[in-house]
Amino acid sequence: MSDHDPQFAALYDRHHAFVWRILRRLGVPPASLDDATQDVFVVVHRRRDTLRPGVSERSWLYGIARRVAADVHRGRRRTQRKLEALPSPGQSAPLDDALERAEAADFVRTFFERLDAGHRMVFVLSDVEGMTAPEVAEALELNLNTVYSRLRSARKKFERAVARRQARAKVAHG
């Protein structure tokens, strides 16, 4: 990593994967993830001195990522015609050694689609990204109690969905 700015390099190391996943969760298409992730860190590099003490780095990064994702969506709407002209890629079967993981990931994504946006992001930041409730409240600009309430509700729904999936699997495999 760079010798010029070791603090920035360390920040990048700590949070690159988080930014990548959050951008994806915010609807940035896979083909644009590279560029969008870079854009986030360009902003981070430029504004890293503005991070106030006591503010969670991830909360701050989430805010930047959300704005970058919004820019991507605006850009996509402008180029939508070009994208529609491309034949849509077919879905081939995943590699055998990653099949189970891919199926589990698909299940979770389907669950997220059925969850409303407010509950979804609380659940993602908390239980996928491991942020604390205060960090989530800060990132999403929500009241702390609202975060707890939504997290409780989302976890209940997720557990029910997982239980149904397990039950179906038992029935299918005997």
Next chain:
Amino acid sequence: MAERSIPELSPAAREMLGALRADESPTAGQRRRQWAALQQRVGGPSASAASVAPAVTGARGLYYAKVVAVTMALAAAVLVAVKLVGMGVATLDERAREPAVEAPYRGGAESEGGQARSGGPSPGSVDRPERPAAAAPGEGQSEAVVGTEVVVQTPVESAVVRDVAEPESVRPRPRPSPRPASEPASAASSLMAELALIKEATAAKQQGRTAAGLRALQRHAEQFPKGTLADERRVLRAELLCAAGRPDEARAEVRSFLRQRAGSALSGRMERACPEGS
């Protein structure tokens, strides 16, 4: 407190969320590649877009350096083309103002007292022999007119003289047409289109969608057979073929590439595209 009333997730639920996290996380290679590109963008005044030597060497650094260098070259070509068009317009405008050049002298010798115009062949006066002045009447008839000088131009010379002599207003000299301003711009958009297909194939490979990735590469090969990113296409294709359980085809691609493109910066990556035992 509200927090205490939130039930913890079950192990099964945690496992599924972990699978999602792993599935959606970037690879170490993606992280390194993005770092290299990021350094170019935020490295300061010395890390200009024109710099071809990225801080991180290797195939992926060269890939981005190539894209940046080609884009800069195309932008410069656009500026040159615009200038040429401007110059071309100015030149045509100047010519339109030039007085019309008279048609070359093509008639017979002008004579003053029967004398032919002297001084060598006049432009266009092809195959028209110049005759010496006729002897004045009364002058010694005994003087033989010897050595009548006849200037006869050979067909080749006459053609050369004709070409040189013809004024531009009669026969305009062909001039190279200025490169249309749209050509560099379309080349830039062509590169972006190439990039989009390579990115699509890369994303499909990362997601394990080998068939989709190979289809994207097929489109690239059809649309840009000798594109700027042709090497990247070949390496990706070998990697996707290997991942799709077609190692023989993958290794054939590897051998072909290493034979034809031994000096490529992507050789190392190609050598690892489908190792034995895959």
